[in-house]
Amino acid sequence: MKTHLPRAAPSRGARAQAAASPLRPPARTRIQAPPDAGTGEAFLARDGRPLRLRRIVPGDADALRRAFARMTPEQIRLRVFHVLNELPEPVARFLCNVDPDKVAAFVVTDDDGGEIRGEARVHFDHVTESAEFAIAIDPAFTGNGVGWSLMTRLIETSRAHGMRAIWGHVLAENSAMLDLASRLGFSREAVSGEPGLLRVHLALAPTR
């Protein structure tokens, strides 16, 4: 079972609303001034579009909901392993308010900070000293190195946080994620009792 996003446990009302809504931006959403316009590290997508990478902040909740609404149903299935029509507002707020001892979450935004083009997070397990990742990229920005940039940042951050490994569950048909993980050095293995699910894993050398 995929963690992080669905386990945010939306209220019953929010679940009913999510089930009833088609995949579209939340109604009555007003696009407000971006919370962190111009902040974060600037980089260029492979196709030349200017982007920025920074940590997620509480003010990202509306932009995260809009980003979720732009994902295809297939992308959502690959990310959360089930059907989810929209990101309920309480879940978006939960995802943007991270406890830094437990979670590190990053977004890639447009250069002006207006829209989120990729989001990725790791959940630190201090008992096993390993970090579980999850990632999703705007479908209009895939194949442009955004996933690579975010995964690289998750690896660096997990290492700096004292984690000895980073891992994630990936559906076996998710060739894009498996390819990206394998280029980053992850190994993969079957998950016992979960046909169709793979676990990708990368051991992390400690920082000196």
Ligand SMILES: CC(C)(COP(=O)(O)OP(=O)(O)OC[C@H]1O[C@@H](n2cnc3c(N)ncnc32)[C@H](O)[C@@H]1OP(=O)(O)O)[C@@H](O)C(=O)NCCC(=O)NCCS
């Ligand atoms: C899987 C997913 C995260 C990939 O993101 P992406 O932004 O398209 O990935 P990238 O563009 O960074 O990587 C794609 C390619 O560039 C390569 N690449 C990118 N930057 C690179 C770099 N600096 N150096 C070397 N290779 C690089 C990747 O290895 C890959 O190879 P390809 O050219 O053969 O396609 C994205 O498709 C997605 O959001 N899928 C839906 C959600 C999902 O599946 N999540 C995973 C489960 S949690």
